[in-house]
Structure formats: C-alpha cells, structure tokens
Amino acid sequence: MFYLLGTFILLFGFLSVTTRHIFRAAIYLLFCLIGIAGLYFALAYEFLAAVQIVVYVGGIVVLVLFSIFLTHRSGEDLPVPSRIKEFIVFALAFIGFSLTYLILNRSGMGESEAPAVAPTVQNIGAQMLDTQSFGFLLPFEVVSILLLAAMIGAIVIAIKDKAIPSKSEKI
Amino acid sequence: MHEIPINHILFLSTALFFIGVYGFLSRKNMITMLMAVELILNAVNINFVAFNKYLFPGKLDGLFFTIFIIAIAAAEAAVAIAIIINLYRSHKSIDVDEVNDMKY
Secondary structure, three states, X not given: OHHHHXXXXXXXXXXXXXXXXXXXXXXXXXXXXXXXXXXXXXXXXXXXXXXXXXXXXXXHHHHHHHHHHHHOOOOXXXXXXXXXXXXXXXXXXXXXXXXXXXXXXXXXXXXXXXXOOOOOHHHHHHHHOOOOOOOOHHHHXXXXXHHHHHHHHHHHXXXXXXXXXXXXXXX | OOOOOHHHHHHHHHHHHHHHHHHHHHOOEHHHHHHHHHXXXXXXXXXXXXXXXXXXXXXXXXXXXXXXXXXXHHHHHHHHHHHHHHHHHHHOOXXXXXXXXXXX
16 A cells, blocks of 8 residues: 555656646646645554645645646646756756665664554644643744744735836836 | 555655655746645655654654644745746746846
8 A cells, every 4th residue: 555655656746847737737746745645644644644635735736726827828838948957957866866765775774662652633732732841832833923924925925016017017 | 563664665755855856956937846845845744754653653743843844835835926926927937047137
C-alpha cells in the first residue's frame, strides 16, 4: 500500500513540474497532495491527513486555480525552456538527490522502541494549548497573528488602486 | 517493528523535495514556481512525520511542526498569489524574466 502511494505521489509530483499546460499542472499537484494525505493515513496520523486535505487540497490548490483563471488565457501552453538549461537543472537536482540519499543510507537511523503517544485529537489539543511542559501555546498564538497579518497584507497588496494607472497603460 | 522501513519514506521525501527543486529552477512562470515550493514544503512535512513516528514516538513535536508548517504555507501562498495578481495587473505577465523592474 505504501509503495503504491509513493509511486502515485512521485508520479503526479513529477508530472506537475514537467507538464506544459499550467491548468494540468495544478490538477496534478492536487492529486499529489491527496496522495500525501493518504500517506499520513497509512502512517496512522489521521488528524494530520484531515488538515492536509482541508488546507492544501481545499485551500491552497483552489487559490492557485483561481489565480490561474485570473492570469492566463485558457488553452495557452507554457513556453518550453531551453534544452541546455533543462539539462543543467535536471543534472543539479539529480546530483543533489543522489548525494542526500547516499548520506541517508550511510547514517543508521536508531529507531526508537519507546511507547508511542497516540496522535489523537485529544492529545494534540492538550499539548498545543499547554503552557507548562513542552506546550505549544506561544507558537500557536504567533501563527494566529501571522495568519491575520498575511490576510491583511494579501488584501492590501491585491486591492485595486484606481488612482495610479498601470504601467503598461503608461507605455 | 514498523512494516515500512524509515529509509523508504525518506527516499520518497527526498525524491519529492528534488522534484520540487527541479520545478522551481526550470520554470519561469510564478504560479508554477509557487506550486514547486508547495511540493518542497510537503516533502519536509513527510520528513517531520516520519521522524516523529519512527525516532521519537513518545512525543508529538514533529506533528506540531508539520501543523505549523501547513499554516505558514497557507499564509505564504495567500501573500504570494496577491503579489502575483498585482504584478499581472501592472505588467500583464507573470514571467520572472519580464518582471525585472527592481533589478537595477
């Protein structure tokens, strides 16, 4: 099951970065993210899988799709990058991958046999809002402020400014 | 013991990370670059979850890091797309090569 999911994720991830059609790239990304949610299910992290589906599949991919609709004429293909650049980038990525994987293979991971804490919603919530022992209350609050700031920032950046004519009109 | 060796999960996340790097470097379009960044962030998330499950099963810290990374990725995507739409309004293009006003 894991190997099926792994092939699914890698296949759609690769298709997403190589296809010349931007709309299809977003759809392949969607499948890749769903595959990752399935991987979290296979690792028994159900809450994380739910968060992955809600935030990534339901949020970010939809946002990307909307921005594609806003900025592209449909049926327009992306330009093909030059052969030599594509080859160099592929070689770089492949060398990086091989180096990382060689180092990973050499280092023996000391797998722990400690009794596992179940990643249930109850445990997660208790630790996240805990102020005492290794609680995550401060990052939780900081992230909530970050989200508010990002929301306001996004609105301010994307707001339509009628007073200033756009650059292409000036030219 | 676990039925899936940790090295196989790490192979998956490493491959996904470098697929993202390949996409980020080979594309010119800002939206596809943003999608490649999402792939990279997801590879990191898989790593955190695998390390949490296999090396530190008595804690939930990797899970929290993953949740916070997902939240920050959502904020990052929202701001990036706002910038992209603003750039498209003023330049009628979202290619990184054609939007180089601030370069010099």
